[in-house]
Amino acid sequence: MSIKTDRLPKSMDCSAEGIGKPRIERFAEKIWLSTPTMHGDEMKYIQQAYDSNWMSTLGENINEIERLVCEKVGCKYAVALSSCTAALHMAVKLAGVKPGDRVFCSDMTFAATLNPVVYEGGIPVFIDTEYDTWNMDPAALEKAFEQYPDVKLVVFANLYGTPAKMDELQAVCEAHGAVIIEDAAESFGATYKGKQTGSFGKYNTISFNGNKIVTGSSGGMLLTDDKDAADKVRKWSTQSRENAPWYQHAEIGYNYRMSNVIAGVVRGQMPYLDEHIARKKAIYMRYKEAFCDLPVSMNPYNADECEPNYWLSCMIIDKAAMCKQIRSEEEASFTDGAGKSCPTEILDKLAEYNIEGRPIWKPMHMQPIFRDNAFVSVDGDVGADIFERGLCLPSDIKMTAEEQEAVIQIVKSCFM
Ligand SMILES: *Cc1c(COP(=O)(O)O)cnc(C)c1O
Numbered sequence: 001m002s003i004k005t006d007r008l009p010k011s012m013d014c015s016a017e018g019i020g021k022p023r024i025e026r027f028a029e030k031i032w033l034s035t036p037t038m039h040g041d042e043m044k045y046i047q048q049a050y051d052s053n054w055m056s057t058l059g060e061n062i063n064e065i066e067r068l069v070c071e072k073v074g075c076k077y078a079v080a081l082s083s084c085t086a087a088l089h090m091a092v093k094l095a096g097v098k099p100g101d102r103v104f105c106s107d108m109t110f111a112a113t114l115n116p117v118v119y120e121g122g123i124p125v126f127i128d129t130e131y132d133t134w135n136m137d138p139a140a141l142e143k144a145f146e147q148y149p150d151v152k153l154v155v156f157a158n159l160y161g162t163p164a165k166m167d168e169l170q171a172v173c174e175a176h177g178a179v180i181i182e183d184a185a186e187s188f189g190a191t192y193k194g195k196q197t198g199s200f201g202k203y204n205t206i207s208f209n210g211n212k213i214v215t216g217s218s219g220g221m222l223l224t225d226d227k228d229a230a231d232k233v234r235k236w237s238t239q240s241r242e243n244a245p246w247y248q249h250a251e252i253g254y255n256y257r258m259s260n261v262i263a264g265v266v267r268g269q270m271p272y273l274d275e276h277i278a279r280k281k282a283i284y285m286r287y288k289e290a291f292c293d294l295p296v297s298m299n300p301y302n303a304d305e306c307e308p309n310y311w312l313s314c315m316i317i318d319k320a321a322m323c324k325q326i327r328s329e330e331e332a333s334f335t336d337g338a339g340k341s342c343p344t345e346i347l348d349k350l351a352e353y354n355i356e357g358r359p360i361w362k363p364m365h366m367q368p369i370f371r372d373n374a375f376v377s378v379d380g381d382v383g384a385d386i387f388e389r390g391l392c393l394p395s396d397i398k399m400t401a402e403e404q405e406a407v408i409q410i411v412k413s414c415f416m
Helices: 041-051 060-073 084-094 115-119 138-147 166-175 227-236 260-290 343-352 382-389 401-414
Strands: 077-081 102-106 123-127 153-157 179-183 203-207 220-224 296-298 314-317 324-327 332-335 390-392
Touching: 041 060, 041 260, 060 077, 060 203, 060 220, 060 260, 077 084, 077 227, 084 115, 084 153, 084 179, 084 203, 084 220, 084 227, 102 138, 115 123, 123 138, 138 166, 153 166, 166 179, 220 227, 260 296, 260 401, 314 382, 324 343, 332 343, 343 390, 343 401, 382 390
Parallel strands: 102 123, 102 153, 153 179, 179 203
Antiparallel strands: 077 220, 203 220, 296 314, 314 390, 324 332
């Protein structure tokens, strides 16, 4: 693996006295939020696919990563697909969503968590977020079942690699006879009470998108303990061919299977999952320590219950330390105040230095496309508040401690 350490601008001053106006120059090479980290074996398995001519959606790499992921997550069946979005679509079909059916969905997440509900004609009802893990609030979910007792499916994500409140969410779903789809796209390798995420729903999904903790450049998987479900997804994802001498179709098909070349990349990455988590955790902990005297906190988790994979390090600014920030549908502006800041100021400042940050996922109930969908919350609008005050910090595995120190100084300077 090649990690560049020579990217730091020469005149950088990292001393604590250096804060105020940081004497840091714009980075010549961008510091990214999260990019692929390759190790070499990826090419070996791609080459094997090439040399054996299994340049298709069949082959040893696919078989092997399905086996490896089952072993890691502790599930019985894994079906490798072209993306996690495709896996979520298959999960929604397995759950039997019909046009007009309401489905309870995470509100503060990437839209891919719930777009597949809409593909099938379902109507997402958005469930507010809680402050402890930034995931679906079990109390809001309970309230939603009171309003819509007929709902039979809940789709939730584990945001930024932090497991949701699994016991509470499962208890609510069980009480109302609802099936769970767990979108573990961001949390592969994270555990809740010792159990891997991607195993808490009836149907679960992970992603190998380029910015995820292990990548195939793209790709995803459906995970389940239900053999019948796994068999269905293998069939649907390869155009739903019936067992006949010709192309016989009794069901609608999809071209969703993973390529054996992509699977080679995933296969090369799999042995490094734990290392990637350790390095993401080190990044998170460095931010946490460095920000202890700022009016901010990191994206939270309960260490007694779970171990995140620390995919993205995020921070949230204390209410009292927020300067005035205005966000329209497409633009943002702010008015700086002494000792105060806001995500817009910090993101602008990072961009000036060629550093990539990102706002928190804008809640779905705030999106124009979902204007007419219901939103259920117990106490105000937690998602809107986290979106207003939070941001994602550069969390790239290849970022050096020195580079991260520069990021930290720039963030600190925003509160001067
Ligand atoms: C990345 C992501 C997805 C989609 O994954 P793809 O493999 O890119 O389709 C779905 N849900 C969440 C929460 C994600 O972060």
